[in-house]
Amino acid sequence: MLEEIDARIAAVLAADGRCSFTDLAERVGLSVSAVHQRVRRLEKRGVIRSYAALIDGDQIGLPLTAFVSLTPIDPAAPDDYPLALATIEEIESCHSVAGVESYIIKVRVASPSALEALLARIRAVAAVSTRTTVVLSTPFEHRPLLAAVAAQPGTAPPVPD
Numbered sequence: 001m002l003e004e005i006d007a008r009i010a011a012v013l014a015a016d017g018r019c020s021f022t023d024l025a026e027r028v029g030l031s032v033s034a035v036h037q038r039v040r041r042l043e044k045r046g047v048i049r050s051y052a053a054l055i056d057g058d059q060i061g062l063p064l065t066a067f068v069s070l071t072p073i074d075p076a077a078p079d080d081y082p083l084a085l086a087t088i089e090e091i092e093s094c095h096s097v098a099g100v101e102s103y104i105i106k107v108r109v110a111s112p113s114a115l116e117a118l119l120a121r122i123r124a125v126a127a128v129s130t131r132t133t134v135v136l137s138t139p140f141e142h143r144p145l146l147a148a149v150a151a152q153p154g155t156a157p158p159v160p161d
Contacts, residue, residue, distance in 0.1 A: 014144030
């Protein structure tokens with residue numbers, strides 16, 4: 001569990017990863033040097049894993065998003081699907097799950113025919129059966145995880161912009 005101030009720092013950075021140390025210090029009520037030390041400590045501990053730009057798939061020609069459930073054809077086969085699928089660039093994320101499926105992956109492609117070709121590649125590379133759900137719209141995603149943590153009783157919410 002994070003200290004209250006670390007949770008507030010992480011929540012602000014989750015909402016705005018480009019926030020300067022000066023702005024961050026103002027928002028959480030610490031000095032710039034104290035914020036800098038805490039951020040570095042959070043990075044070192046792995047609480048803050050990376051900073052990234054979130055790209056709009058529609059804007060780069062990848063408007064079709066789908067979730068693909070993977071089930072092994074041979075349950076006795078080694079569980080090496082993530083390794084086998086890691087080089088397929090259309091796969092945005094891969095999650096090991098409990099249930100009938102072993103993994104659920106999120107993919108982004110240009111068209112239904114591109115999705116069909118991708119599914120064929122996935123089946124061939126990983127020796128799995130697939131069940132696909134096509135996304136019609138995305139009301140929200142990439143929500144900052146710590147907004148809820150920082151809003152818990154006994155903690156102060158992050159200061160908005």
